[in-house]
Structures are given as C-alpha cells and as structure tokens.
Amino acid sequence: MTEPEGNSLYARSETIQPRSVRGRFRSWKYLAMVVLLPWWYLAPFLRWDRGLGAPDQAILIDMGGRRAYFLGLEIWPQEVYYLTGILVVAAIVLFLVSALYGRVWCGFLCWQTVYTDLFVQIERMVIGDRTRRLALDRAPWSLDKLARKGAVHLLWILISGACGIAFTLYFGDAPTMLPAILTGRESVAVYGAIAVVGGFCYLLAGFAREQVCLYMCPYSRFQAAMFDEHSLIVGYETWRGEPRGRWRKGQPFEGRGHCIDCGVCVAVCPTGVDIRNGSQLGCIGCGLCIDGCDSMMDRVGLPRGLITWDSIASQAARAQGETPRHRLVRPRTLVYGAILAVALGVIGWSLLGRSTTEMTVLHERALLYVRLSDGSIRNGYVVKILNKVRSERQFTLDIEGLEGVRMSVIGGGPHLKVAPDSVGSFTVFVTAAAGIATGRRVPLVFVLRDQKGGDETRAESLFVGPDR
Amino acid sequence: MASVEKDPVTGRYTTGHEWDGIRELNTPLPRWWILVFWVCVIWSIGYWILMPTWPLLNGYTPGILGYSSRGDLEGEIAAQKTERAVWLNRIESLPAAAVEADPELLTYARAGGRIAFEENCAPCHGIGGVGAFGYPTLADDEWLWGGTIDEIEQTVKFGVRNSNPNTHLSEMPKFGVDGILTPEQIEQVADYVLTVADRAPVASLPGAAIFAENCAVCHGEAGEGNKEIGAPALSNQIWLYASKLGNQTPEIRDAEIRATVIAQVTRPRHGAMPAWSERLGPGTIRMLAVYVHTLGGGR
Structure with missing residues (x-):
C-alpha cells in the first residue's frame, strides 16, 4: 500500500549525525561534560558528618526515614x-x-544535551566522524558494522545503567548500596528505578536526542519569551553573509556576501537546524555552528564572526556600521533579578529562623468539654512536639491566658520527653474550676520550654466551657 | 457489489463496498496497531495459563500461579496479626497498671483501645466516651462501678446486669410503683436530693428524713454513692438520666434534675452492658481499660 504524502500522522525523522568541530564553544561543552557528569555520578559518595545516629551522606533523600x-x-x-x-x-x-545570555541551559547544562553529547562522542570514537557514520548507516550489514554498532550500544547501555544506579544512590547510603546493587542484593524497587531511569537515559540520549528538545521539552518552548533584542543569542549576520554563494579559492568577495554556503554550520549542529534561517525553536544555543563557521572563515581569510553569539540589537548596530553596545541592565533583567532576590531572601530568612522545635495543639473534638463531679470543666488537647535535634530533650509545658487552671499530661508528668529527631504526642487535660470558663471560649496559649533553656515555642488554642 | 479499484485522487484502493454510489476507501490498520493487537493476543494466552481465567460450573480455573486477591488480603491480615501478637502478648502478660507505666505500651494500648472502643463501645458511650442520656460519660470522674484501672477492666470484662455469672448486679427498689413511698414523699426526697447535689444538704427539709431512711443505705449518708453496688453518687452535678452538657439555665437544669429524680425513685431504670470477655480477647479488653482509664477521669 502506498501512503500518500501528507496523509500520515507520523513524520519520519532523519537521524542527525553531527560533525565534530573545535573551538571556544566546543571547549565550554567539554568543560560542562567533565564537571557535570562526574558530579552526578560521584555526589552521592560525598560525606557530611552529622553526628551519631544520623546518616553521613552529604546529599540524601531518605524516603523510609522521611527526611531529606x-x-x-x-x-x-x-x-x-x-x-x-x-x-x-x-x-x-x-x-x-535566558534573558541575559540566551539558552545557556539548553546548550551546555541540560542533562539531555550533556548525555547526547557524550553518546555522540562515543559514536565518533568507535565509528568515526559524521561522514563515516553516515556511510556505515547506509552500508549493508556486515561483521564490521555489527561489531561497531554493537560496541556503541554496549557503551551506551553501560553509561545509562550507571546513570540509573547513580540516581538510586541519592536515596540510600551510597557506599553500602552500590555493592548491594552490583551483587544483586537490592530490592525490586531499586532495580526497577535503575531500569526506568537507565532505560530512559539510553532511549533519550541514544535515540530521541533532538526530538526531546523539539517535541517534548517545555523549556525550549517558553525560553524565547524571555528574550529581547539585547539577549545574547546565536545568530547569523545576514547583512554580512548575504547574498551567499559557492566560492572558489582566489575569487573576490566584492558584490556578494561572506557566506560561502559550505554547510558546516548545519553539519555540526546537534539538532540539525540551519542557523542562517534566523533564531528558531530548534536552536539550543550551543554555539557549535559558531566554532564551525569561525574555522571556515579562518581558512577563507575573512574575519571571524559571521555567526555570532550576540544580541539582535548589536547585530543591527553593526549592520548600520555603528559600534554595538551591549546592555546587561534592562527592565526585564531588573525585574527577574528583583524576583530572584526576593525568592532567595525569603528562603534564606526562613532557613535562618528555622526552629529546632515545633508544637501543634489540637483541641479534642469528640467532646468539647467534660463537666466533672465537682462542677469544674475539663478540656482535652493533643499536643505534638517535633524535636528536630539529634538528642532526647525534655520540655516543660505551661499555659497562659487562663488563671487558676490545672493541667495534667497522660503518660508524663511535668517533663515531656521527646526522643531524638522525632515527634512526641501527648494528651493534655486542662481543668478549670466551675464558673471560670462558663459561657465563653477562652483563648489559651500553650508555652513549651526546653528545660536546658533557650527554646520557647508557643501555640494557640481555645478553652471551651458550657454556655451557662 | 462493485469491484476493487484504484482511487485516482488518493492513489489508494477501495474496499469494493458501495452504497448509493458512494464507495469506501480501504484504510488498513497501521502496522503498529496490528502488532500491539497480536502481542495482546499472545499475552492473553499466557494469562489464561498463569492466572484465574475461565468460569467453570462450580468454580474457576485457578491458573498456575494460583493468585487471588482474597489470598493476598489473608496473607496481609496474617502478617498484621503476627506483628501485633508481640505487643498483645506483652500487654496480656502485665497487669493493667504496669501497661500504663510503660510509655511505649501506653501509647500502643491507647491507640489499640481507641479503635476497639469506637467499634464496640462508642454506639452507647459515644466517640471519646462522651456519653449519652442513660449511658455514662466515661471521660468524667464519676464512676458507677469504680474508676480505678482494675475496676474498669473488671466492668469491661463482665459487664453490668447481664447473664454472665461475674457480672455487676444491683437493683433499686421501685419506691413509687411498689407503694413504699407516696408521690408526695417522693417529691420531698427530690427536693432534698437537689440540695445534696449542691453539696449543701438542708437537714430541715422534710425529704431529709425520708432520704436517711430509704436512700442512704445504698447512696450513702451524704449521697456519696457506693461503687460496690453501683449506687451512683448524688452529691455532684453528674446525672445519668439527664442531658449531658448541662447547657441550660440553672432553673431549667434544676427542674430537669428534679423530674429525673422523681421518675427514677417512682419506677427506676437500670442500664445494662454486655460482658465483653465473651466477645473480645484479654489483650483487647486490657487496651480498652487503659484507653477508658486515660480518657481523663480515671482514678
């Protein structure tokens, strides 16, 4: 059956085999890879001493213990x-x-970018550069093709598996978990997580690649909304390059543009876009086309910078023959900076004022008050004390706001003992003599004091009495 | 039926079906759909073999794995029981007072007791032991049959006025119906009891002598009650057969108490309670006793 063009819901994608290139931006990408990948794999092994009884892993999400x-x-x-x-x-x-420097995240730091880059480097080492890879793709199956493709996929799977393992190590004690994982002693949940994370690493970095940026990722869609004419983006200097055309050595450049239409910028692009069509969704801002074009300009003997990492405003200025002036401080960046400062300030303030003790008081609901045989009125409360310190603490509980009341605690005298790093729950009864709390709901404040001094925590509640 | 032909516009073939001159293009299912379909068919065969599948006349094919969700549940219940047995054994092996002295056991017993209470006791005594008209409040400090932990456990075990040989038994004479007291005397006693409840008995009232003669033997000279025979104390503000919160004005409250005393003396009502040892295990009963004892009024 022949499927007519335009009638299919599925567009076959051409595999992009980017050419390798050298230059500034390539070096930045190597640096990002060399810093970020070891960090991801090794960070769970960093230690941080928290004292006896506490985990000593620097970064740990302890699901079982409900702590991070x-x-x-x-x-x-x-x-x-x-x-x-x-x-x-x-x-x-x-x-x-993004507003200042364009898609730095997409081009250099995003794990999709870093892992795709790593996987392409592996293909380059095992098979060869772009032309060799394209040739091997077209070639019929042979022992050589099988061996090379097999080696590539084996390496990809090893790296992906390690990625999955590294992910799980953030959720447990890494030095004990790693040998357990490798010797098959871990739980099904751990191996399931490794399979899911590792499987997606293999799938997304090995096969989906630029499709992730083009079709899946929301960030690539909205980052352009942060740009203005002063944001640094990867761009083609149309005024200088056009009209483009093939060029043979020795030909003059009078009356034509500097772009010699060599196609290097497209060949090196990891997402396969043509930057000469202008800033576009597919451009992740990695700047490899700049490296490619610069090296070509060097060979042609023209000044670098036909493709630049620059703002639209500077480009326009240069086209007019003016000196470009790059503005970092703009209303947009000021607003973003202010929001950032506020967010950081709030977090910092709440972290600094973070208490080691918290108390919640819940008034008994099943019976709001009990009339005792001598006519006095009793209210019940559940007092929960959070002790965030790694040692047992003793607290004293007091009441403010109602004079002449008695307080008793079920399962504890005046000293409320709370185990290290846990929540203590106490039933507290408050009794007021007849008449004191009649006909009203009296606000009541529970005051919790650490017996070793220092900490004082307050919680508000009510004392309820009969209407008459 | 028209023959299969090639459509010049789309370049595709027709199915050969024709209705009123309208012919249908053949649109085969996509390959991936067919593949998924066959994978599902193969999967279902494996499912027949491994899992319960076919209904039979009196049952079903259990499958090799013999899975059933009921079996899962039974396993989970059994695991829970083993886990709880450790705690229940400790609670059963200790006297109730010792359970209360151990903070860990106290927490467990209060949590377990609350569940058992809400399931078995709350229908009469209310959630949290709030009580109801005719059903004692368990959160206050007035106890018909004693408020120590052991007395409470005894009452929970054997109940009140039931067929169990160890149950609490007592009966108040029907002073009015049996003609022991005249209606006028009963009203005089009620007036006196109101002063007893205020802990300011007026000995000059005509009811005082009637009280001393007829009531004091069980309820005590000063109306302090007798826990041995479940005779309630009259010298306080807690009344079994009156509204529980006492939210009325003092005049209406007094009228209600007076009416309830007259009714009780004329034709007494007697509450009853099941012997829970006939239904619940000793561990659960101990947890219930601890829970009730720590509701706030335990002695």
Whole structure:
C-alpha cells in the first residue's frame, strides 16, 4: 500500500549525525561534560558528618526515614515548601540567564544535551566522524558494522545503567548500596528505578536526542519569551553573509556576501537546524555552528564572526556600521533579578529562623468539654512536639491566658520527653474550676520550654466551657 | 457489489463496498496497531495459563500461579496479626497498671483501645466516651462501678446486669410503683436530693428524713454513692438520666434534675452492658481499660 504524502500522522525523522568541530564553544561543552557528569555520578559518595545516629551522606533523600539531607540542612516532610522555594529560584535563574545570555541551559547544562553529547562522542570514537557514520548507516550489514554498532550500544547501555544506579544512590547510603546493587542484593524497587531511569537515559540520549528538545521539552518552548533584542543569542549576520554563494579559492568577495554556503554550520549542529534561517525553536544555543563557521572563515581569510553569539540589537548596530553596545541592565533583567532576590531572601530568612522545635495543639473534638463531679470543666488537647535535634530533650509545658487552671499530661508528668529527631504526642487535660470558663471560649496559649533553656515555642488554642 | 479499484485522487484502493454510489476507501490498520493487537493476543494466552481465567460450573480455573486477591488480603491480615501478637502478648502478660507505666505500651494500648472502643463501645458511650442520656460519660470522674484501672477492666470484662455469672448486679427498689413511698414523699426526697447535689444538704427539709431512711443505705449518708453496688453518687452535678452538657439555665437544669429524680425513685431504670470477655480477647479488653482509664477521669 502506498501512503500518500501528507496523509500520515507520523513524520519520519532523519537521524542527525553531527560533525565534530573545535573551538571556544566546543571547549565550554567539554568543560560542562567533565564537571557535570562526574558530579552526578560521584555526589552521592560525598560525606557530611552529622553526628551519631544520623546518616553521613552529604546529599540524601531518605524516603523510609522521611527526611531529606542537603549538607548541613535536614528537611522534614512538612517542610517540603523548601523544595518549592528551590524550584522557584531555579525557574527565575533560568529566566534571568535566558534573558541575559540566551539558552545557556539548553546548550551546555541540560542533562539531555550533556548525555547526547557524550553518546555522540562515543559514536565518533568507535565509528568515526559524521561522514563515516553516515556511510556505515547506509552500508549493508556486515561483521564490521555489527561489531561497531554493537560496541556503541554496549557503551551506551553501560553509561545509562550507571546513570540509573547513580540516581538510586541519592536515596540510600551510597557506599553500602552500590555493592548491594552490583551483587544483586537490592530490592525490586531499586532495580526497577535503575531500569526506568537507565532505560530512559539510553532511549533519550541514544535515540530521541533532538526530538526531546523539539517535541517534548517545555523549556525550549517558553525560553524565547524571555528574550529581547539585547539577549545574547546565536545568530547569523545576514547583512554580512548575504547574498551567499559557492566560492572558489582566489575569487573576490566584492558584490556578494561572506557566506560561502559550505554547510558546516548545519553539519555540526546537534539538532540539525540551519542557523542562517534566523533564531528558531530548534536552536539550543550551543554555539557549535559558531566554532564551525569561525574555522571556515579562518581558512577563507575573512574575519571571524559571521555567526555570532550576540544580541539582535548589536547585530543591527553593526549592520548600520555603528559600534554595538551591549546592555546587561534592562527592565526585564531588573525585574527577574528583583524576583530572584526576593525568592532567595525569603528562603534564606526562613532557613535562618528555622526552629529546632515545633508544637501543634489540637483541641479534642469528640467532646468539647467534660463537666466533672465537682462542677469544674475539663478540656482535652493533643499536643505534638517535633524535636528536630539529634538528642532526647525534655520540655516543660505551661499555659497562659487562663488563671487558676490545672493541667495534667497522660503518660508524663511535668517533663515531656521527646526522643531524638522525632515527634512526641501527648494528651493534655486542662481543668478549670466551675464558673471560670462558663459561657465563653477562652483563648489559651500553650508555652513549651526546653528545660536546658533557650527554646520557647508557643501555640494557640481555645478553652471551651458550657454556655451557662 | 462493485469491484476493487484504484482511487485516482488518493492513489489508494477501495474496499469494493458501495452504497448509493458512494464507495469506501480501504484504510488498513497501521502496522503498529496490528502488532500491539497480536502481542495482546499472545499475552492473553499466557494469562489464561498463569492466572484465574475461565468460569467453570462450580468454580474457576485457578491458573498456575494460583493468585487471588482474597489470598493476598489473608496473607496481609496474617502478617498484621503476627506483628501485633508481640505487643498483645506483652500487654496480656502485665497487669493493667504496669501497661500504663510503660510509655511505649501506653501509647500502643491507647491507640489499640481507641479503635476497639469506637467499634464496640462508642454506639452507647459515644466517640471519646462522651456519653449519652442513660449511658455514662466515661471521660468524667464519676464512676458507677469504680474508676480505678482494675475496676474498669473488671466492668469491661463482665459487664453490668447481664447473664454472665461475674457480672455487676444491683437493683433499686421501685419506691413509687411498689407503694413504699407516696408521690408526695417522693417529691420531698427530690427536693432534698437537689440540695445534696449542691453539696449543701438542708437537714430541715422534710425529704431529709425520708432520704436517711430509704436512700442512704445504698447512696450513702451524704449521697456519696457506693461503687460496690453501683449506687451512683448524688452529691455532684453528674446525672445519668439527664442531658449531658448541662447547657441550660440553672432553673431549667434544676427542674430537669428534679423530674429525673422523681421518675427514677417512682419506677427506676437500670442500664445494662454486655460482658465483653465473651466477645473480645484479654489483650483487647486490657487496651480498652487503659484507653477508658486515660480518657481523663480515671482514678
């Protein structure tokens, strides 16, 4: 059956085999790879001493113990708003950096970019550069092709598997988990996580590649909204390059553009776009086309910078023969900077004021008050004390706001003992003599004091009495 | 039926079906759909062999794995029981007072007791032991049959006025119905009891003598009650057969108490409670006793 053109919901994608290139931006990409990949794989092994009984892993998300550790910070489940804070800061940093320097994240730092880059380097080492790879793709199956393709996929799978393993190490004690994983002693959940994360690493970096940036990723869609004419982006100097045309050595450049239409910029592009068509969604801003074009300009004997990492405003200025002036401080960057400062300030302020003790008081609901035989009125409360310190603590509980009341604690005298790093729950009864709390709901403040001094925590509640 | 022909516009073939001159293009299913279909068919065959599948006349094919969700549940329940047995054994092996002294056991017993209470006791005594008209409040400090932990456990075990040989038994005479007291005397006693409840008995009232003669033997000279025979204390503000919160004005409250005393003396009502040892295990009963004892009024 012949499928007519334009009637299919599925567009076959051509595999992009980017050519290797040397230059400034290539070096930056190598640097990003050399810093980020070891960091991802080795960070779980960093240690951080938190004292006896506490995990000594610098970065640890302890699901079973319901704690997250980041260096000196220990986050309880109810403090998950710190995660929200981190995400807000990350988003604003992305906005600010995009407005200033373009898609730096996409081009250099994103794991999709870094892993794709690594996988392409492996193909280059095992098979060869672009032309060799394209030739091998076209070639019929042979022992050589099988061996080379097999080696590439084996290496990809090893790296992806290690990626999956590294992911799981953030959720447990890495030095004990790693041998357990390798000797088959870990749980099905761990191997499942490794299979999912590793499988997607293999799939996305090995096969999907630029499709992820073009079709899946939301960031590539909205980053352009952060740009203005002063943002640094990868761009083709149309005024200088056009009209483009083939060039043979020795021909003069009078009356034509400097672009010799050699196609290097397209061949080196990891997403396969032609930057000469202008800034576009597919351009992840990695600058490899700049490296490619610069090396070609050197060979042709023309000045570098036919493709530049520059702002639209500078480009326009140069086209007019004016000196370009790059403006970092603009209303847009000021607003992003201000939002970032506020977000960081709020997080920092709440971290600094983070208490080691928290108390919640819940008034008994099943019976709001009990009338005792001598006519006095008793209220019940559940007092929960969060001890975020790694040692047992003793607290004293007091009441303010109601005079002449008695307080008793079920399962504890005046000293409320709370185990290290846990929540203590106490039933507290408050009794007021007849008449004191009649006909009203009296606000009541529970005051918790650490017996070793220092900490004082307050929680508000009510004392309920009969209407009459 | 028209013959299969090639459509010049799309370059595709027709199915050969024709209705009123309208012919249908043949649009075969995509290859991936066919593949998924066959994979599902193969999967289903494996499923027949491994899992319960076909209904039979009296049952079903269990499959090699013999899986059933009920079996899963039974396994989980058994695992829970083994886990709980450790705690229950400790609770059963210790006296109730010792359970309360151990913070860990106390927490476990109060949590377990609360569940058992809400399931078995709350229908009468209310959630949290709030009580109801005719059903004692368990959160206050007035106890018909004693408020120590052991007395509470005894009451939970054997209940009140039931067929169990160890149950609490007592009966108040029907002073009015049996003609022991006249209606006028009963009203005088009620007036006196109201002063007893305020802990300011007025000995000059005509009811005082009637009280001393007829009531004091069980309820005590000063109306302090007798826990041995479940005779309630009258010298306080807690009344079994009155609204529980006492939110009325003092006049209405007094009228209600007076009416309830008259009704009780004339034709007494008697509450009953099952012997829970006939239904619950000793560990659960101990947890219930601990829970009730720590509701706030335990002695």
